[in-house]
Amino acid sequence: MKLLTNKTTRSNTITYAVVVISFVLLQLWSGAGMSSSLKGMLVPICAYVVMALSLNLTVGVLGELSLGHAGFMSVGAFTGTTAAMALAQSIPSDGLRLAIAMVVGALFAAIAGFLIGIPVLRLRGDYLAIVTLAFGEIIKSIFTNLYVGFDGGLRVSLLSNQTGIADNDLIIRGPMGIGGITKISTFVAGFVLIMLTLIVIFNLVNSRSGRAIMALRDNRIAAESVGIPVTKYKMMAFVISAALAGAAGTLFGLNYSTVVANKFDFNTSILILVFVVLGGQGRMLGSIIAAAALTILPEVLREFADYRMLVYAIVLILVMIFTNNPTIKGFFTRLFSKKQEGGANQ
Amino acid sequence: MSETPILECRRLGIDFGGLTAVDEFDLTVGRREIAGLIGPNGAGKTTVFNLLTKVYKPTRGTIMLDGVDTHGMTTVQVNRAGIARTFQNIRLFNNLTVEDNVKLGQHNHINYGLWSGLFRLPSYWREEKAAHERALDLLSIFDMQDMADAKAGSLPYGAQRRLEIVRALATEPKILLLDEPAAGMNPSETAELMENIRKIRDTFSIAVLLIEHDMKLVMGICENITVVNFGKIIAKGTAEQIQNDPVVIEAYLGKKEA
Ligand SMILES: Nc1ncnc2c1ncn2[C@@H]1O[C@H](COP(=O)(O)OP(=O)(O)O)[C@@H](O)[C@H]1O
Numbered sequence: 001m002k003l004l005t006n007k008t009t010r011s012n013t014i015t016y017a018v019v020v021i022s023f024v025l026l027q028l029w030s031g032a033g034m035s036s037s038l039k040g041m042l043v044p045i046c047a048y049v050v051m052a053l054s055l056n057l058t059v060g061v062l063g064e065l066s067l068g069h070a071g072f073m074s075v076g077a078f079t080g081t082t083a084a085m086a087l088a089q090s091i092p093s094d095g096l097r098l099a100i101a102m103v104v105g106a107l108f109a110a111i112a113g114f115l116i117g118i119p120v121l122r123l124r125g126d127y128l129a130i131v132t133l134a135f136g137e138i139i140k141s142i143f144t145n146l147y148v149g150f151d152g153g154l155r156v157s158l159l160s161n162q163t164g165i166a167d168n169d170l171i172i173r174g175p176m177g178i179g180g181i182t183k184i185s186t187f188v189a190g191f192v193l194i195m196l197t198l199i200v201i202f203n204l205v206n207s208r209s210g211r212a213i214m215a216l217r218d219n220r221i222a223a224e225s226v227g228i229p230v231t232k233y234k235m236m237a238f239v240i241s242a243a244l245a246g247a248a249g250t251l252f253g254l255n256y257s258t259v260v261a262n263k264f265d266f267n268t269s270i271l272i273l274v275f276v277v278l279g280g281q282g283r284m285l286g287s288i289i290a291a292a293a294l295t296i297l298p299e300v301l302r303e304f305a306d307y308r309m310l311v312y313a314i315v316l317i318l319v320m321i322f323t324n325n326p327t328i329k330g331f332f333t334r335l336f337s338k339k340q341e342g343g344a345n346q
Numbered sequence: 347m348s349e350t351p352i353l354e355c356r357r358l359g360i361d362f363g364g365l366t367a368v369d370e371f372d373l374t375v376g377r378r379e380i381a382g383l384i385g386p387n388g389a390g391k392t393t394v395f396n397l398l399t400k401v402y403k404p405t406r407g408t409i410m411l412d413g414v415d416t417h418g419m420t421t422v423q424v425n426r427a428g429i430a431r432t433f434q435n436i437r438l439f440n441n442l443t444v445e446d447n448v449k450l451g452q453h454n455h456i457n458y459g460l461w462s463g464l465f466r467l468p469s470y471w472r473e474e475k476a477a478h479e480r481a482l483d484l485l486s487i488f489d490m491q492d493m494a495d496a497k498a499g500s501l502p503y504g505a506q507r508r509l510e511i512v513r514a515l516a517t518e519p520k521i522l523l524l525d526e527p528a529a530g531m532n533p534s535e536t537a538e539l540m541e542n543i544r545k546i547r548d549t550f551s552i553a554v555l556l557i558e559h560d561m562k563l564v565m566g567i568c569e570n571i572t573v574v575n576f577g578k579i580i581a582k583g584t585a586e587q588i589q590n591d592p593v594v595i596e597a598y599l600g601k602k603e604a
């Protein structure tokens with residue numbers, strides 16, 4: 001059946017395949033002599049890959065610049081981790097608790113995405129970028145000043161601890177964030193989240209709603225002229241992007257013993273944007289490669305000590321050349337005999 | 347009593363700051379009529395289309411579409427109510443395929459939502475299959491079905507203009523507004539386009555209002571022609587009446603030769 005354009009289907013299949021094969025190889029390696037520092041990076045890599053993919057939905061597919069994507073990761077990290085800790089007694093299974101926590105994280109991030117989307121999506125270009133930037137900072141201040149405890153029910157207070165629960169027994173402790181987390185995130189969970197993210201994005205892009213989102217990117221006036229409501233589809237892309245980032249945040253948060261709001265600052269937002277730009281807007285495989293390579297790199301580069309930043313810069317340039325250079329892209333196109341040709345939507 | 351016209355504008359007007367771009371604009375387009383809107387450059391023709399499609403909000407006057415006042419409607423609502431258009435400066439979804447461009451025209455006639463799409467439920471497959479077949483059908487009007495997988499932005503100029511018409515048709519309009527559809531086409535392409543516009547009117551039983559610079563095209567297929575200059579109507583009538591109207595000759599043709 002020639003229902004979907006073959007090129008797109010093939011390119012998506014390659015992306016799924018790369019993720020599955022990488023997962024299998026890394027999984028085998030981690031059971032056979034992978035350094036413990038590298039092992040510790042597996043979950044963060046997955047989280048950053050999902051962050052890059054989800055931001056690519058906003059930047060590459062919807063065509064809007066967002067500078068506050070770490071804010072959604074933060075929402076997901078704090079709410080998901082809180083949920084996991086509050087449910088520690090009632091749901092003993094780590095896997096199930098992690099899954100539920102991720103759903104909670106995604107849900108809260110989606111709500112945050114919706115609320116910020118109401119004013120933001122009426123703005124265009126630079127204004128949108130500035131407001132998303134502000135959003136990221138606001139989220140950071142909120143979680144720096146938030147106190148949440150659980151004594152059968154959730155107790156929440158802002159600015160100082162008025163929950164009636166002793167500081168040490170709180171889940172979220174203001175500037176100190178969340179401590180004493182039971183690490184339940186696993187590489188397998190990270191892999192599953194990446195696969196789910198890809199399925200959501202690819203299926204969206206190849207559906208009626210996804211087409212409408214890309215139409216807004218290509219020509220808003222023409223989109224309206226064929227009866228496509230702008231705000232609805234902008235909001236849809238923005239909220240889905242936020243939800244995926246929230247799930248990634250939960251995965252990330254539950255991989256450490258502590259989570260603090262400062263971890264999800266402007267620098268993190270920019271870093272994720274760098275993954276997307278380097279990997280190519282709208283190109284999901286590019287985002288995956290860029291996010292994985294640049295997350296792992298500082299770790300690998302420890303050995304280079306003084307030359308670390310130099311090598312980092314060189315690798316950055318190489319990634320850019322490999323993912324965006326038309327000649328090299330053309331080379332791979334020929335190599336895979338027309339299999340490449342851009343990502344989900346180009 | 348005759349049936350309601352498909353489109354009826356009364357004393358339509360718009361000001362941009364101090365500039366009155368369109369004023370006292372009256373126009374009636376009947377069912378299955380091919381009507382023409384001509385006038386020198388900057389006369390306000392495109393502005394009329396932008397008023398009809400609510401890209402601009404009229405400063406005064408009314409627009410009735412199939413007997414319904416479109417006052418307060420948005421561009422999206424007006425399209426759903428039955429007005430589709432093409433653009434003088436082509437506005438395609440350049441990074442999407444030709445087929446996707448047409449499917450976007452069908453957007454409001456494809457019946458499945460976000461979740462069916464995300465989870466590929468049966469309605470997704472059924473509706474996408476129907477949309478695919480419909481898109482190829484529509485493309486075949488202009489013999490473009492072989493280009494379905496090409497990027498819209500990569501098409502030659504003439505094909506882009508035709509694709510815009512197909513995309514507009516896909517919205518299932520009651521009236522199709524064409525803004526200089528033959529611009530940039532050679533005489534044989536133009537002749538073919540004229541044939542196709544007639545064919546579209548006959549097959550889909552819709553009205554067509556077209557802006558054109560190519561006098562031959564307008565005179566050849568338009569049953570009624572409205573001439574505007576400086577935002578105001580200076581003449582109305584059949585091709586023959588227009589051609590012999592001294593005011594038109596002076597304002598339009600005379601000016602063109604100057
Ligand atoms: N958005 C706008 N703001 C200011 N002036 C406009 C705008 N749109 C059109 N105009 C003016 O209205 C007049 C008619 O333009 P237009 O409708 O494009 O003419 P044409 O008959 O060539 O299609 C021109 O003088 C143009 O400069």
Ligand SMILES: [Mg+2]
Pocket residue numbers: 391392393434
């Ligand atoms: Mg014009």
